[in-house]
Amino acid sequence: xxxxxxxxxxxxxxxxxxxxxxxxxxxxxxxxxxxxxxxxxxxxxxxxxxxxxxxxxxxxxxxxxxxxxxxxxxxxxxxxxxxxxxxxxxxxxxxxxxxxxxxxxxxxxxxxxxxxxxxxxxxxxxxxxxxxxxxxxxxxxxxxxxxxxxxxxxxxxxxxxxxxxxxxxxxxxxxxxxxxxxxxxxxxxxxxxxxxxxxxxxxxxxxxxxxxxxxxxxxxxxxxxxxxxxxxxxxxxxxxxxxxxxxxxxxxxxxxxxxxxxxxxxxxxxxxxxxxxxxxxxxxxxxxxxxxxxxxxxxxxxxxxxxxxxxxxxxxxxxxxxxxxxxxxxxxxxxxxxxxxxxxxxxxxxxxxxxxxxxxxxxxxxxxxxxxxxxxxxxxxxxxxxxxxxxxxxxxxxxxxxxxxxxxxxxxxxxxxxxxxxxxxxxxxxxxxxxxxxxxxxxxxxxxxxxxxxxxxxxxxxxxxxxxxxxxxxxxxxxxxxxxxxxxxxxxxxxxxxxxxxxxxxxxxxxxxxxxxxxxxxxxxxxxxxxxxxxxxxxxxxxxxxxxxxxx
Amino acid sequence: xxxxxxxxxxxxxxxxxxxxxxxxxxxxxxxxxxxxxxxxxxxxxxxxxxxxxxxxxxxxxxxxxxxxxxxxxxxxxxxxxxxxxxxxxx
Numbered sequence: 001x002x003x004x005x006x007x008x009x010x011x012x013x014x015x016x017x018x019x020x021x022x023x024x025x026x027x028x029x030x031x032x033x034x035x036x037x038x039x040x041x042x043x044x045x046x047x048x049x050x051x052x053x054x055x056x057x058x059x060x061x062x063x064x065x066x067x068x069x070x071x072x073x074x075x076x077x078x079x080x081x082x083x084x085x086x087x088x089x090x091x092x093x094x095x096x097x098x099x100x101x102x103x104x105x106x107x108x109x110x111x112x113x114x115x116x117x118x119x120x121x122x123x124x125x126x127x128x129x130x131x132x133x134x135x136x137x138x139x140x141x142x143x144x145x146x147x148x149x150x151x152x153x154x155x156x157x158x159x160x161x162x163x164x165x166x167x168x169x170x171x172x173x174x175x176x177x178x179x180x181x182x183x184x185x186x187x188x189x190x191x192x193x194x195x196x197x198x199x200x201x202x203x204x205x206x207x208x209x210x211x212x213x214x215x216x217x218x219x220x221x222x223x224x225x226x227x228x229x230x231x232x233x234x235x236x237x238x239x240x241x242x243x244x245x246x247x248x249x250x251x252x253x254x255x256x257x258x259x260x261x262x263x264x265x266x267x268x269x270x271x272x273x274x275x276x277x278x279x280x281x282x283x284x285x286x287x288x289x290x291x292x293x294x295x296x297x298x299x300x301x302x303x304x305x306x307x308x309x310x311x312x313x314x315x316x317x318x319x320x321x322x323x324x325x326x327x328x329x330x331x332x333x334x335x336x337x338x339x340x341x342x343x344x345x346x347x348x349x350x351x352x353x354x355x356x357x358x359x360x361x362x363x364x365x366x367x368x369x370x371x372x373x374x375x376x377x378x379x380x381x382x383x384x385x386x387x388x389x390x391x392x393x394x395x396x397x398x399x400x401x402x403x404x405x406x407x408x409x410x411x412x413x414x415x416x417x418x419x420x421x422x423x424x425x426x427x428x429x430x431x432x433x434x435x436x437x438x439x440x441x442x443x444x445x446x447x448x449x450x451x452x453x454x455x456x457x458x459x460x461x462x463x464x465x466x467x468x469x470x471x472x473x474x475x476x477x478x479x480x481x482x483x484x485x486x487x488x489x490x491x492x493x494x495x496x497x498x499x500x501x502x503x504x505x506x507x508x509x510x511x512x513x514x515x516x517x518x519x520x521x522x523x524x525x526x527x528x529x530x531x532x533x534x535x536x537x538x539x540x541x542x543x544x545x546x547x548x549x550x551x552x
Numbered sequence: 553x554x555x556x557x558x559x560x561x562x563x564x565x566x567x568x569x570x571x572x573x574x575x576x577x578x579x580x581x582x583x584x585x586x587x588x589x590x591x592x593x594x595x596x597x598x599x600x601x602x603x604x605x606x607x608x609x610x611x612x613x614x615x616x617x618x619x620x621x622x623x624x625x626x627x628x629x630x631x632x633x634x635x636x637x638x639x640x641x642x
Contacts, residue, residue, distance in 0.1 A: 070564075070568035070569055071568070073568065073569060073572050074567065074568050074571065074572065074602075076572075077571065077572050077575055077602040078602050078603060078606075080602070081601050081602040081603040082599070082601040082603075083601055083603040083604070084603065109603060112607060113606060113607065116607070116609070124606050127606075128603075128606075297563070300561055300639070337612070337613060338559065338561040338612065338613055340613075341559075341613065342613070344591055344592065344593075
């Protein structure tokens, strides 16, 4: 009888093999009544060993071109940290056995990080736990990997990043009781191309060695003792995935449309000019979101007009005759730039971000608009404003555009003075007042990620509330419906550029609400195109009625 | 006592490799060096150690104040200032 365990996250792929319970080398047993100086000598030796090992792993990762290399360097540094060393030394001098002293101090340090009101720092708590485990491992002095049979599925309570990297290459896959979807362990498994599932819970640990396991990284599930039928189903699914890829390739040159021919344009979201090629290869008919933040991040001074102009033109060159929606700078106080000192805000998502930042720094906005108007001579550029909440926001931006166009005209610079100026619908205010915004906007694009966060009042990265975040909640769908209705009445096009736009399951309802264009990561286009080609306009409308929760 | 206020401009802030270089530089001198993240007013002034750098979470754009006391205080502050101003050579 097979049992399914659901995990918290997975590294894509399917693996089948015998379970092998991976055990951390037995934790060193402290000699009874060990003198403090002897215990501290063992501690220092373990620190040296752990540092050497972590540095070597960092080098290996770096040589392989993996970004996780820095992680091991950071852990090596923590192994020798003064807080840790002083804390352990003090406890040992008080007569505490070494192993327990390390465990206690590491737990205290973890607790300090876990309490900080910054999600990034809270995550570092896991680094500290890994450091503790590495130290205990070094203390046991046993780095020899147990003999793992080829093709085995590793079962463990949790794996530190170092342990993940160390697994022999003949391992078929792994499943861990602990761990989350964004843990380094899963990132490293993906980098290695090993199918894996993390966070499946304690039950997996009770599986006897040799039991057949089917690890499905795509659905983040582990099937214990799968029967013939389940195995066959898994194989068929792999075959089906392969066939779907072939089928979708056949649709490549067709535009996005429903089965009865109603067009729904499929555009791509890109973050750099180089990704325009990817968009074209996946059959994008336009770019629905070109994020311009890459131009502004990771540098000491803002990009000048010519640099921006060159970046915008590069996309036009790669996708000639396609509409290219370029979003103006969209950052906030959670991501301050060196040349743009922003005071820390208690609530960055309700603070100065998107167009509000442009309003505080019109100099940056004007430079970007100048570059956009100049580039617009060479193609179909649409200018999109992020974080608009009121018609006054749009009116302000329109006035800036006119001012910049007048200045370019006065200077005799080649430019297009009136490219389409549209707004992202990503706040409930913009959705509710969409009819007013539609009077002066040339187009709408639903920013479903933020729209869902603001509508549901849930931070999608929140540790305990993330499960309440559903971009396909009826409340979010009704916001989209409001914007779509306003766009239709005003006769302006409406699209979507949030993650919902790339979800094949959401595509019918989005089409049914009358969206003209769905924009998504280039790789998502083939699956959405296929889904749309399977349904009629009437079916799409029925899906929309279900989505907004207005079924009879 | 030597003191300096700096803005950290490199992309990852005082984490990963920059944190490593920072801590190793401090370890190379005899003076005691403390750091405070002025951009996170709720954090305290703490000695420069790997764990403390984690705790005060210095990200790109943050302002820090460094204070050193000891025989080579001026030298260590000069070395750290150079690191920060040159974005850790990135």
